[in-house]
Amino acid sequence: MAKGKAQDLFRSKAPWIMALLMRDFKIAVDDAAAIVGNLGHESGGFASLQEAKPAVPSSRGGFGWPQWTGPRRRKYEAYCARNALNPAGDQANYGFVFSELKGSYRGAIPKxxxxxxxxxxxxxxxxxxxxxxxxxxxxxxxxxAIALDA
Structure with a gap:
């Protein structure tokens, strides 16, 4: 259940993340809310960037808004290093989501x-x-739904 500080943080970030998605991918508000809703679930409303109890024992777990794991986490970390970005920062997280949705996960937007x-x-x-x-x-x-409301 989304409540308290996590929901407040999510409500503060959802509108501008949705605006960028709508601009960058020419999608509607409900499309952007569906993306941000998934990211909100994965990251506890953007409050928990590091997976607390990794599903894969002895792994580093997921990281970032979408909880990138394994090879995707390593690609994200390399992207951050290449671009001198803080892996916990909004710019790095949005930038890599953007690059995946324009690249290897470009099929997600038409679906x-x-x-x-x-x-x-x-x-x-x-x-x-x-x-x-x-x-x-x-x-x-x-x-x-919270993203749409925000």
């Missing part, structure tokens, strides 16, 4: 646009981009 309704958009984006081991769609949908 998002084809889905009808916020819950369907949340699910399609999770399947095409997040590829989470445990789905938690109720939480993703809740964060997406």
């Amino acid at each position: 998002l646009l084809a889905a009808k309704g916020l819950a369907a958009k949340v699910k399609v984006f999770e399947l095409a981009y997040e590829q989470a081991g445990v789905k938690h769609y109720a939480s993703r949908n809740q964060w997406a």
Whole structure:
């Protein structure tokens, strides 16, 4: 359940992240909310960038807004090093989400646009981009609704 400081942080960031997504990918507000809802679920409303209890024992776990793991985490860290960005910073997180959605995960946006309704958009984006081991769609949908409200 999203509440307290995490929800306040999420509400402060969701509108500008959504605005960038809408500008950069020519998507509608509900498409942007579905993306931000997924990111909000993964990062506890942008408050928990490091996965607390990694699903893969002895791994470093997920990191960043979408909780990049394994090879994706290493690519993210290399991106940050190349661009002299703080891995915990908003610029680095948005920049790498942007680069993935323009690159190796570019198929996620057309699938998002084809889905009808916020819950369907949340699910399609999770399947095409997040590829989470445990789905938690109720939480993703809740964060997406908060993003729309914010």
